[in-house]
Amino acid sequence: MATEETAASWSAYHQAEAQSARTFALVGFVFYLLGAVIGGIALVTTLFTVFVPVGMPMGFFFFPVIFPGIFAAISIGLALWSWVTLQHIEAGRYQEAQAPSLVLGILGLFFAMLIGGIFLILAYTKLANITSGRAPPVAMAPPPPAAMPQPTGRVCPNCGRPIPMDAKFCNHCGHELP
Numbered sequence: 001m002a003t004e005e006t007a008a009s010w011s012a013y014h015q016a017e018a019q020s021a022r023t024f025a026l027v028g029f030v031f032y033l034l035g036a037v038i039g040g041i042a043l044v045t046t047l048f049t050v051f052v053p054v055g056m057p058m059g060f061f062f063f064p065v066i067f068p069g070i071f072a073a074i075s076i077g078l079a080l081w082s083w084v085t086l087q088h089i090e091a092g093r094y095q096e097a098q099a100p101s102l103v104l105g106i107l108g109l110f111f112a113m114l115i116g117g118i119f120l121i122l123a124y125t126k127l128a129n130i131t132s133g134r135a136p137p138v139a140m141a142p143p144p145p146a147a148m149p150q151p152t153g154r155v156c157p158n159c160g161r162p163i164p165m166d167a168k169f170c171n172h173c174g175h176e177l178p
Contacts, residue, residue, distance in 0.1 A: 031116030039072030
């Protein structure tokens with residue numbers, strides 16, 4: 001019976017960790033996708049502002065377009081890779097998703113996509129908990145109840161509670177006292 005409870009505890013623990021990893025990876029994907037959209041908007045805006053004025057030198061065109069273009073390309077790549085990692089998590093292939101989630105998190109932090117990077121690192125920690133084979137955290141047992149102080153006066157012979165010295169009946173249980 002104890003092994004069935006342990007197996008059920010492991011299963012519930014792994015399901016909770018897998019759900020957390022999926023949620024973290026999904027949030028990371030959404031933020032990388034958001035970065036790709038913002039990078040694309042910045043690139044298109046820059047292209048329109050550069051092409052509209054007539055007579056701009058070509059050197060001026062290259063410089064403002066390169067940074068939004070690189071940011072958009074990196075964001076799209078990270079979004080696609082995080083989508084693939086999310087699909088591995090949803091399919092239960094946790095070991096295949098573990099290393100990519102760590103790399104995606106570090107790259108996100110490096111390329112200033114902090115929120116997506118942080119959430120993918122959190123997904124990595126949950127995946128590491130699943131794949132490491134470590135036991136789920138054990139719930140702490142409540143502390144033993146404090147010992148009741150021993151009464152120094154008269155006690156009821158029926159319920160054991162303290163009673164006044166001159167009482168004829170117990171205040172708690174109503175037992176007639178000798």
